[in-house]
Amino acid sequence: MSDTQSLIEDRPPSVAHVFLERVTATPDAEAYRYPVPATTPGGSETWGSYTWREAGERVSAIAAGLMKLGIQPEERVALASSTRVDWILCDFGVLCSGAATTTVYPSTNTDETAYILSDSESRVLIAEDAAQLAKVREKRDELPRLAHVVVMEQADAVARSEDPEGWVLSLDELIRRGNAHLEEQPESVRDSVGTLRSDQLATLIYTSGTTGKPKGVRLPHECWSYMARAIAQTGLVNGEDVQYLWLPLAHVFGKVLTAGQVEVGHVTAVDGRVDKIIDNLPVVRPTYMAAVPRIFEKVYNGVAAKAKAGGAAKYKIFQWAAGVAREYGKVTQDNYRRTGVASAPAGLKAKHAVADRLVYAQLREAFGGRLRACVSGSAALAPDIGFFFSGAGIHILEGYGLTESSAASFVNPGEAYRTGTVGKPLPGTEVRIADDGEVLLRGPGIMQGYHGLPEKTAEVLESDGWFHTGDIGELSSDGYLRITDRKKDLIKTSGGKYIAPAEVEGQFKAVCPYVSNILVHGADRNFCTALIALDEPSLTQWASEHESLKDKPYEAVVASDEVRELIDGYVEQLNSGLQRWQRIKKFRILPRDLDIEHGELTPSLKVKRPVVEREFKHLIDEMYEGSRAA
Incomplete structure (x- = not known):
């Protein structure tokens, strides 16, 4: 032992x-x-x-x-x-x-x-x-x-x-x-x-x-x-x-x-006020913190939108620096995997040093300047966003677990982390992949069962302790797990092709700085569609720079031809990197962002697909009007 x-x-x-x-x-x-x-009106908050x-x-x-x-x-x-x-x-x-x-x-x-x-x-x-x-x-x-x-x-x-x-x-x-x-x-x-x-x-x-x-x-x-x-x-x-x-x-x-x-x-x-995160980070100066992917997406989109608002030259520098960061993150992680040293070629190191002075250093300072690592969980982080932060010196260690497994079943191992995976099992946790690709877990972190629901418990917990997660995944030869999708969320088109919507959705979040949430559809259909919810602050900033949209209410902005054209460009960019059957043929922009209050997001910011599909069924039907289904 x-x-x-x-x-x-x-x-x-x-x-x-x-x-x-x-x-x-x-x-x-x-x-x-x-x-x-x-303690006094107008006074400052202390700790x-x-x-x-x-x-x-x-x-x-x-x-x-x-x-x-x-x-x-x-x-x-x-x-x-x-x-x-x-x-x-x-x-x-x-x-x-x-x-x-x-x-x-x-x-x-x-x-x-x-x-x-x-x-x-x-x-x-x-x-x-x-x-x-x-x-x-x-x-x-x-x-x-x-x-x-x-x-x-x-x-x-x-x-x-x-x-x-x-x-x-x-x-x-x-x-x-x-x-x-x-x-x-x-x-x-x-x-x-x-x-x-x-x-x-x-x-x-x-x-x-x-x-x-x-x-x-x-x-x-x-x-x-x-x-x-x-x-x-x-x-x-x-x-x-x-x-x-x-x-x-x-x-x-x-x-x-x-x-x-x-x-x-x-x-x-400890402070649960989400609107205070940006203010608190330079004060607390944490060495590590945990977050859900939506927070990193918002930071990335906010930095991109701010650069865009600074003019064409500033945005071009940001796009260049973002590309360098992704390349640097991929190369250094790959080299660490092969040699145990997170090295990069001299030319890439030189570009990275310039980009660090122009972009990355300010980003790290915004996080307090001492952040050694972040842990991301609860949902999948888009790999391109993960590689961006990796290259910028903010190391996001993705982890994986469920309420039923006490949250932390897997986590990436420090310097040996691999973006796009959820790392290795915690000591004492066992994992195996079922014949249909489902991830099964066993160990001291697994629940006793569902309260008062023995039938529901029996559906997911075997007598020998193996728990069925409902997630589809792949294990590397050296034990890193990659989650590809929820078992129930996999899409099979009428042409017989399987699509993992989370993979497509994650790629779109990496290319479009204005997206908040996206849901890809296509089960039993002959093409894929998407419902897209935009990030109101970022879009409002973009609209303020366009005379035709300036001072208009958000509802009018999001419904405008200009915004549809803007998002259409990002959808085309997404499609250029997808297989034919994965491509988004039609999309609709939602009149507002998804939220907890309408029951469309869980408190941990996961999308409740059935609720959204019910709420916006008319838009989905509209996109498939006249097309053949299975």
């Missing part, structure tokens, strides 16, 4: 153990940073900080407070909040109390929030603010098991006369009760953690899913303790790192990052 494998197998029963071990090992080291609102000791005290008080409320082992405590430091501390508090966390996105509507709380039989809801509290007040009669609502924002924790007595309390009040309990029973939290079993339920995460009602994924304690150890064993992070964490913590990708951090002990700056 290797030392690495031994460390993975000899892990503690839960991540709650790992958390307490971290507090004991480095009590005075900095653990978390968080934004603090300005506060917790040491591991301070974080541990707050977690213990939350855990003891929940125990004082009568919460029993494995009973569910739901968390409905945006990403903030108290989300993390409350989650660890739930785990240390012996209870299990049910995660709820703050953007989830009232009906679905009530469904998740009811299906999970949650006893307590920890709500961020008055808006989250209002959702459960509206559905109070449907939630007889919900005994208490704890509100993070003190000012919003206002009980109404119609609320049951003691139903609403603030997080501060819960912590006060917890501290009082700890004065009476100082070892109660450590005793609770000491009784945790590895197979005990720790987290119930409801898949946002692209179809149907969300399913509760049951993840026991061993999933998170395994993830904590396995992430540390990859060597990708170390105790000196500063992580910038903004991803939704209700999503498994965000949550797994909290497990890796407590094992390694580095600093994490």
Whole structure:
């Protein structure tokens, strides 16, 4: 047995153990940073900080407070909040109390929030603010098991006369009760953690899913303790790192990052406000961060649009530099694969040095200037965008996993990363490719099953532990995995040709700086079409430079002949690099971008294809009018 494998197998029963071990090992080291609102009108926001000791005290008080409320082992405590430091501390508090966390996105509507709380039989809801509290007040009669609502924002924790007595309390009040309990029973939290079993339920995460009602994924304690150890064993992070964490913590990708951090002990700056990312990066100056591909696409499109707005000469320089970056990224990665050295020919190095001074250095500075690597997950990153960032010195390590596998099943291995792949399996995770190309996984990170849905569990989880991911992939001879598409999303044309829409969509995102989302269609049809949603800020900037469109509302701009002609040029550019049967023969530009509010995107920004196809069915029908189907 290797030392690495031994460390993975000899892990503690839960991540709650790992958390307490971290507090004991480095009590005075900095653990978390968080934004603090300005105290005076017009003042500046600052950043506060917790040491591991301070974080541990707050977690213990939350855990003891929940125990004082009568919460029993494995009973569910739901968390409905945006990403903030108290989300993390409350989650660890739930785990240390012996209870299990049910995660709820703050953007989830009232009906679905009530469904998740009811299906999970949650006893307590920890709500961020008055808006989250209002959702459960509206559905109070449907939630007889919900005994208490704890509100993070003190000012919003206002009980109404119609609320049951003691139903609403603030997080501060819960912590006060917890501290009082700890004065009476100082070892109660450590005793609770000491009784945790590895197979005990720790987290119930409801898949946002692209179809149907969300399913509760049951993840026991061993999933998170395994993830904590396995992430540390990859060597990708170390105790000196500063992580910038903004991803939704209700999503498994965000949550797994909290497990890796407590094992390694580095600093994490936490702020879930997406509109603050650009402002925060130069302040936080992270050494690594995780993101979904849409963020990198927006950065790339924003830089391209800014260059274009600077005039023809500036845009030409950017296009040249982007081409150099892609070539440099491909060549250096290929050479590293062959020789172990990320080298490039002298001529390319000289061009790269010039492009670095003109473009790449400013881009790296915008990310804080210290970024060693980014981890990208949740969806596929277009390879051309990945190679661009690689050549610009911002190394995007793609990874892969699902809610059902605790998020981090694969990740690219540091300097040996390969753009276009999701890297190698984490230590302790097994993979095999089924006869039909489906990726199967087995290991300590795999779920117990779907909550209350044994038939659904049996559809994806075999008796010997192999989990069917639903993704199609290929393994290289040295163990790198490439995901080609979702099994259910593969298109078969009426001519019998198979097409992976994600591959075509990714290529379009790399050539068109104005695209936000694109959906390729063509199943049982004799040609492919596309619905294209544009990025409003980028397109608005472009429109401001054209007299005929200047000052027009976005709806008029996006419907104009000029915009159709603009996008048509990029579609032609895309088609020039595709096989005949992959080419986009017709397209329609959507009147607005896809969003979470209309139910077209999941909270992790994945496109819900069935919803979009339903919403814009008239446009799809219009494109195929008069053509023959299978």
